[in-house]
Each structure stands twice: as C-alpha cells, then as structure tokens.
Amino acid sequence: MRDVAIIGAYTTVFGELWEKSLRDTAVEAGVGAIEDANVAGEEIDAMYVGNMSGGKFVGQEHIGALVADYAAGLAREFHIPSTRVEAACASGGLALRQAIMAVSSGFHDVVIAAGAEKMTDIDGTGVTDALAAAADREWEGIMGATFPGLYAMIARYHMHKYGTTSEQLASVAVKNHDNGVHNPIAQFRNKITIDQVLRSSKVADPLRLLDCSPVTDGAAAVVVVPADIAKKYTDTPIYVKASSQASDTISLDDRRDIATLDASVFAGKWAFEMAKLTPKDIDFVEVHDCFTIAEICAIEDLGFFKKGDGGRASYDGDTRIGGKIAVNPSGGLKACGHPVGATGIKQACEAVYQLRGEAGKRQVPNAKYAMTHNVGGSGATCAVHIFSNER
Numbered sequence: 001m002r003d004v005a006i007i008g009a010y011t012t013v014f015g016e017l018w019e020k021s022l023r024d025t026a027v028e029a030g031v032g033a034i035e036d037a038n039v040a041g042e043e044i045d046a047m048y049v050g051n052m053s054g055g056k057f058v059g060q061e062h063i064g065a066l067v068a069d070y071a072a073g074l075a076r077e078f079h080i081p082s083t084r085v086e087a088a089c090a091s092g093g094l095a096l097r098q099a100i101m102a103v104s105s106g107f108h109d110v111v112i113a114a115g116a117e118k119m120t121d122i123d124g125t126g127v128t129d130a131l132a133a134a135a136d137r138e139w140e141g142i143m144g145a146t147f148p149g150l151y152a153m154i155a156r157y158h159m160h161k162y163g164t165t166s167e168q169l170a171s172v173a174v175k176n177h178d179n180g181v182h183n184p185i186a187q188f189r190n191k192i193t194i195d196q197v198l199r200s201s202k203v204a205d206p207l208r209l210l211d212c213s214p215v216t217d218g219a220a221a222v223v224v225v226p227a228d229i230a231k232k233y234t235d236t237p238i239y240v241k242a243s244s245q246a247s248d249t250i251s252l253d254d255r256r257d258i259a260t261l262d263a264s265v266f267a268g269k270w271a272f273e274m275a276k277l278t279p280k281d282i283d284f285v286e287v288h289d290c291f292t293i294a295e296i297c298a299i300e301d302l303g304f305f306k307k308g309d310g311g312r313a314s315y316d317g318d319t320r321i322g323g324k325i326a327v328n329p330s331g332g333l334k335a336c337g338h339p340v341g342a343t344g345i346k347q348a349c350e351a352v353y354q355l356r357g358e359a360g361k362r363q364v365p366n367a368k369y370a371m372t373h374n375v376g377g378s379g380a381t382c383a384v385h386i387f388s389n390e391r
Helices: 022-037 063-070 091-104 124-132 147-162 166-180 194-199 227-232 262-275 292-301 310-316 332-336 343-356
Strands: 004-011 046-050 082-085 111-118 202-204 217-226 238-247 284-286 369-376 381-388
Touching: 004 022, 004 091, 004 227, 004 343, 022 063, 022 111, 022 217, 046 063, 046 091, 063 082, 063 111, 082 091, 091 111, 091 217, 091 238, 091 343, 091 369, 091 381, 111 343, 124 147, 147 202, 147 292, 166 194, 166 292, 166 310, 166 332, 217 227, 217 343, 238 262, 238 343, 262 292, 262 369, 262 381, 284 343, 292 310, 292 332, 292 369, 343 369, 343 381
Parallel strands: 046 082, 046 111, 284 369
Antiparallel strands: 004 217, 004 238, 111 217, 238 381, 369 381
16 A cells, blocks of 8 residues: 555635536636646546535536546546545545545556535525435435434534533634634635624524534545655645544434444544544644534544533633644634535645645644544544645
C-alpha cells in the first residue's frame, strides 16, 4: 500500500445557486481542483463523484458520466472511468475514500474525488422526502419520520440522559456562524446569538430552525496522488494519514443507544489506530453538524470529550478556535450549508486550506493534524479521515 497525498482542492460557493445547475457546480469544482493541483487532463486516471440523490433533486442520474463529460474533456478526450458514489449525506466522504484506496493500492496514480448536489430546484416537501430516503423507508419514513424528527429524538434522549440543555445546543450554532463569517464559500456569513436560536421557530422539539443545517447547492473536489510524486505538482501536499468507514443499523430503534452513533465511534477508533494518533494529537476537526445535537454527539463519539460532556464543552468555548479542540472552523454544515453529496469533500478541502495555512481569519494556529467526519443518514454510515502537512 502506498502513502497518499492531496495536491489540489476547490470548493464552489455554497448556497441557493439559482443561476447554476448540478453540472455547472460539479464542473467548476473539478476544474478548479485540477488547476490548483497543476495537473494536466491527460494525467488523470479516474474520478469518483459523491452524489446522494440527483434523480430526485434534479431528475438526473448517471452522475459520474455527466461530470466526466463536461470536466476538462475527461470523457470526450481521455475516456477516464468516472464512478458515482452514494451513501446518503456521507457520499462525498466515501468518494474520497474510494479515490484514496484506488491510489494507495497502485491501481491509479492521479484521481479526482468530487461531490456535488443541487437541492433547491424542488420545494421543501420534495427535499424532505428525498432526504427521508436515507432513513429506513419501510420502518421510519413510511411512519412519517423525517431527519429533523430523528435527530430531535437523539437530542431529547441526550438531554434526558446527560442533562444537555437547549442553550448548549444553541452554542454550537452560534460558534459555527462565528466561524462561517470568515469563510467566503459559506451560505450564511452572519453572526447569531443563543437568544436568537432559542427564539427561532421549532422544527422538531427540541430542535429549532437555527439548530438545523440549510438546504444548499454546491460542489467540491480534491486531487489525490501517491505521496512519492506529490511534490512534482505542489510544494504544499497534504498527506492522508487515515481513511476509515463504519456502519450501524439504518433505523434508530435497532441501536444500543440512540445518543451514541456507533459508526462514528468505530470509524474514529480505526482512523486513530491507522494514523497511530490519539484525539489529543488533532488540532481541528470538521464534524457532520447537520443538526446541533449531531456535533455534540460527534465530538463525544470521536473521543474529544467524555460521553455526555459535549454540550458543556461547546457552551464553555472548548470547541472554538483557540479552545481545547477547534471544531468546524469552516462554519460546518450549519453555516457553510449542506449540499449533501458535496459535504464530505468540502470538509477535506477545509483540511487542505487549514493545513496549508490558507484559511485567513478562521485559521487554526500551527495546525499539523486535521480530522474530518462525514455521516450518512442518522448515523448508519460514517467516513473519517485524518490529514497532516507532514509526511
């Protein structure tokens, strides 16, 4: 197995992109990453594209071929293999994992991992139904369960078991908006207060509107190569120290503890073992904060805080830049937005920007190790990666 590095990264602006199609954003991200990597089209061996539900959101399937067709002649001129990867909201993280494994195994040398989603072309009911397909349709969705409802149950149980408060949940949103102010690609670049979160409309008790990530369009891409040749292309390669994936039951009722996402626990554990690191070594982590409770569970499940202490740590400022562990310096899904197929790649792009020292006012000082955590559904799939600017 070969060591692997990322040599190029690009993220489109996230938001309600009325003037751009799924194709437009995916191609922009892919071409941007290629240019950032200083790679020629003929050098690219393969592409993996994370996309959750193009068929429902924009009526488009066969996403791998679509992106290759319009990105730098990758299909028409070079005919590279391009494969769509789907794992609900973890589609991007798994596309990255497939690219890493393809390069690490020696099967390919230069691979693009991309993610894209266009969610705003249908109304809220359609979006809710498309996302509900990532839960157990027969035993949850058909009964009316939605993702706000499922995560509300996780939140309510966490509050009951550990004493987590609504104010602690709100502090996650406040911190991520504070970070998002300094991220030029973020959908929401505005500060909010705990009081504003608590006064926003209820979506699914105890979760309120400002506890929830938005509906978003956008795309992101990275270029992956063997570490041995990375400096042929860039002076600042970012090395992949670990890539892991774990699964759990798709429905909440089969879980041993709905306040713990075991896929996160095991993916995190295996990533730390692969990298020969511990949570104390990580300088910042991009976690899957689709809802504020999801960030609290993630920082506990990954081992940054004891189970039950995530809410307190968030409220006390331990997860801010300069705190015990910087969590979601990008602004996370909450402020950046959550184009579901793209999120896992956007997280990797943020790791690249931070480890290169290119994150501007949201820069984590002296960052050496970064972790990303990308969840599918209510926790049935989780992809975790660890990166470093040192080989």
